[in-house]
Amino acid sequence: xxxxxxxxxxxxxxxxxxxxxxxxxxxxxxxxxxxxxxxxxxxxxxxxxxxxxxxxxxxxxxxxxxxxxxxxxxxxxxxxxxxxxxxxxxxxxxxxxxxxxxxxxxxxxxxxxxxxxxxxxxxxxxxxxxxxxxxxxxxxxxxxxxxxxxxxxxxxxxxxxxxxxxxxxxxxxxxxxxxxxxxxxxxxxxxxxxxxxxxxxxxxxxxxxxx
Amino acid sequence: xxxxxxxxxxxxxxxxxxxxxxxxxxxxxxxxxxxxxxxxxxxxxxxxxxxxxxxxxxxxxxxxxxxxxxxxxxxxxxxxxxxxxxxxxxxxxxxxxxxxxxxxxxxxxxxxxxxxxxxxxxxxxxxxxxxxxxxxxxxxxxxxxxxxxxxxxxxxxxxxxxxxxxxxxxxxxxxxxxxxxxxxxxxxxxxxxxxxxxxxxxxxxxxxxxx
Numbered sequence: 001x002x003x004x005x006x007x008x009x010x011x012x013x014x015x016x017x018x019x020x021x022x023x024x025x026x027x028x029x030x031x032x033x034x035x036x037x038x039x040x041x042x043x044x045x046x047x048x049x050x051x052x053x054x055x056x057x058x059x060x061x062x063x064x065x066x067x068x069x070x071x072x073x074x075x076x077x078x079x080x081x082x083x084x085x086x087x088x089x090x091x092x093x094x095x096x097x098x099x100x101x102x103x104x105x106x107x108x109x110x111x112x113x114x115x116x117x118x119x120x121x122x123x124x125x126x127x128x129x130x131x132x133x134x135x136x137x138x139x140x141x142x143x144x145x146x147x148x149x150x151x152x153x154x155x156x157x158x159x160x161x162x163x164x165x166x167x168x169x170x171x172x173x174x175x176x177x178x179x180x181x182x183x184x185x186x187x188x189x190x191x192x193x194x195x196x197x198x199x200x201x202x203x204x205x206x207x208x209x210x211x
Numbered sequence: 212x213x214x215x216x217x218x219x220x221x222x223x224x225x226x227x228x229x230x231x232x233x234x235x236x237x238x239x240x241x242x243x244x245x246x247x248x249x250x251x252x253x254x255x256x257x258x259x260x261x262x263x264x265x266x267x268x269x270x271x272x273x274x275x276x277x278x279x280x281x282x283x284x285x286x287x288x289x290x291x292x293x294x295x296x297x298x299x300x301x302x303x304x305x306x307x308x309x310x311x312x313x314x315x316x317x318x319x320x321x322x323x324x325x326x327x328x329x330x331x332x333x334x335x336x337x338x339x340x341x342x343x344x345x346x347x348x349x350x351x352x353x354x355x356x357x358x359x360x361x362x363x364x365x366x367x368x369x370x371x372x373x374x375x376x377x378x379x380x381x382x383x384x385x386x387x388x389x390x391x392x393x394x395x396x397x398x399x400x401x402x403x404x405x406x407x408x409x410x411x412x413x414x415x416x417x418x419x420x421x422x
Contacts, residue, residue: 049260
């Protein structure tokens with residue numbers, strides 16, 4: 001049983017409430033972090049706040065793959081040495097970073113910005129699926145080029161499987177190879193916590209998508 | 212073994228480094244929090260950053276007890292119904308909030324702003340000990356008033372005990388009663404994690420300080 005917290009200062013309370021609104025940060029941690037920031041030099045607190053505001057205000061998304069980027073086209077999509085006919089579909093930029101860290105993938109990406117989740121109220125139109133369909137269609141319609149490949153690299157839970165199936169149905173008619181990650185990972189495991197060896201193997205040993 | 216992280220965006224990297232500089236926040240959590248903030252409405256991210264900057268820029272310290280406060284004198288020190296001849300000496304404002312939450316204490320406080328720690332390079336002059344000595348001296352010299360009391364409510368570890376002993380030597384000559392918290396708490400326990408019942412009992416059952 002805890003009595004309601006009484007803060008000695010409204011400024012402190014505002015900061016604690018703001019920090020405590022972050023996912024996974026409780027009130028006690030928020031107070032600890034607020035008091036930590038209060039003890040830091042003024043310029044480093046300003047730098048802290050500025051870097052967050054600038055991220056929110058100025059971050060762009062690559063017009064090819066929808067990944068967060070400082071330019072209109074991200075460094076991966078503008079790298080001509082990569083295989084632009086292989087598109088790895090991921091939920092978010094964390095997954096791109098995880099796969100890049102394996103050093104096993106040389107194609108490009110498509111960042112969905114989430115996965116289909118009726119519980120969270122996220123439908124296909126909230127994601128970048130139509131842009132993906134457009135990319136795949138235009139790749140597949142290029143005369144004389146080899147068949148493009150789409151790797152569905154989504155988490156192995158119900159939402160991930162649903163999203164993979166939805167995308168498969170949208171693109172399977174275009175003459176495109178659709179594969180999914182080899183599940184060397186335990187079924188239901190979250191992509192971002194996989195170790196690089198397992199995740200790298202899953203990329204190399206990807207399998208044709210069986211709906 | 213983790214390869215060095217490569218961020219797709221400098222803005223993202225800056226924000227992750229800033230968030231990851233907070234104590235107890237690792238790089239992976241920092242990335243998660245940065246991407247969370249990126250998904251929030253622009254005005255709530257601005258509010259988040261503003262509340263932290265305002266805390267750092269505008270927070271004052273009570274000129275009596277040195278606690279963080281929006282006014283020159285905090286709400287506890289300006290409350291005439293409290294016992295201004297009993298001063299509870301604590302490390303920081305979190306400890307004030309913990310003791311206030313017990314509802315067992317009706318005196319005033321003195322916030323040291325830390326404890327003496329040779330390892331962390333914190334000496335007596337980095338704390339508000341001289342201001343405390345001044346307060347106690349002036350209380351004790353008031354003609355015809357009862358003997359004031361100083362409660363040393365510091366953590367039960369070596370640094371806390373050292374600080375208590377240092378303060379005791381500074382003020383014991385003034386004709387002041389010096390007490391310390393009843394150690395119903397386990398020896399070496401950190402003050403802020405104590406439950407309110409135990410902490411409340413420690414306030415009520417405080418004992419004369421035996422150096």
